[in-house]
Amino acid sequence: MKLYLDPGHGGSDPGAQGNGLNEKDVTLDIALRIRSILNNQYENVTIRMSRTSDVSKSLSQRTNDANSWGADYFVSIHCNAFNGSARGYEDYIYSGLSNSSQTARYRDIMHREITQINELPNRGKKKANFHVLRETAMPAFLSENGFIDHNSDAARMKQSSWKQKVAQGHANGIAEAFKLKRKPDTGDTLYKVIAGSFQSKKNADDQVNFLQSKGIDSYVETVTISGERWYRVQAGAFSSRDNAEAHLETVKRTGVNGFILAV
Template sequence: MFKLYLDPGHGGADSGATANGLQEKNITLDIALRIRDLLEKDYEDVNIRMSRTTDTTRSLSQRTNDANSWGADYFLSIHVNAFNGSAQGYEDYIHTSLTDSSLTAQYRNIMHDEITKVNNLSNRGKKKANFHVLRETAMSALLTENGFIDNTSDAEKLRSSSWRQAVAQGHVNGLAGAFNLTRKQTTTPNDLYRVIVDGTQEGAYRDEQNILNAVSRNLQTAERIVIEKV
């Protein structure tokens, strides 16, 4: 069982970067939820825990402590960049203490290649930093910066749901390659069901267990959950 700790950056009182009518916290959550849904739909033996699934405030220590106590195999933090309005593109980070031959760097190399294949952003390269979520995690960790919210061209992509879906798929492809995930066997197509939580689609699933998982995730917080056959 592969245990992924998925961390949508910022949230709640911390909006992250803001520009062009967009907030980083909303984009990171959207991409992370798409990553979760794709993994649950397409791969076997994957257990996903998220630092947040709604617009809630979580401190950096809460995130890393939660991942460490849960015993995650990998920590993936999703972010969006900002700088001066002209900077643009994709980059990702591992901790400064790690060598380019470390296992974490090897995982990152696979992730980087798969994400940059599909994100249609300029490639700013593989970088290192002393970020809290990279330093305080007991497992390998990666932080991805998916475009610049204050750059007009990148912001148009960030605004697109189809682009965010492609970026999520790139992350999933990277995880599958890095950790040798097993794709679920294809069977005769079943009916597709949408899970709608308080008027917003949470996901669309064919597998009964994925439908039940989606309901369970929202059962304590939602006022209304609808399962609708497509």
């Protein structure tokens, strides 16, 4: 498939600003990580980017380039800003589309995969009359990955590990939506099955107890992200992605949503 990745803003347009950050820099970092994950891990995917450095590109240049190239999917990466009080993740498709459209079906997959891993409040799936959603000839998706003027969201944006998670969520969604075939495992990566990530230790312990009642071994792993403590429920770790995927399906059959974290 042909994927067009669009890091929002760039060059003379910094985008949203806050906490010492420019949106244009965060979006480019995440988009380059998405490209790297897909190129390294999947077969038969060709990626074109509206920019790969800090240069100016008009909205028309972006959509015209994607249209003339014949992209199968357009993914635009952004960060939000409001008044310093709002935070979280949301995504958009064109307002003229129905919830049963192919674009909406792709977005449902993207939204699920990204919100499972990005550790941000989920502000929901939305629609808008944005140029890059309206003027693209192919299905198009725009993500708003946190609020740059919110202290907690911005602290995450400064962390390479968090931007990698956001990129992985986008890559997982694209791979699932377009049924991309994974390249053979090299044996250098460990695939952890994560069956939930909580800020409450009790909620994490309850998840472990539930999974163990279903015969699935799991335990709580504590991680610190942007100064905040999170409790992850790990339900297995595998050197083979296929084995991890199979175990994840076993976890999901219990009614627990999970994801795979490659380390």
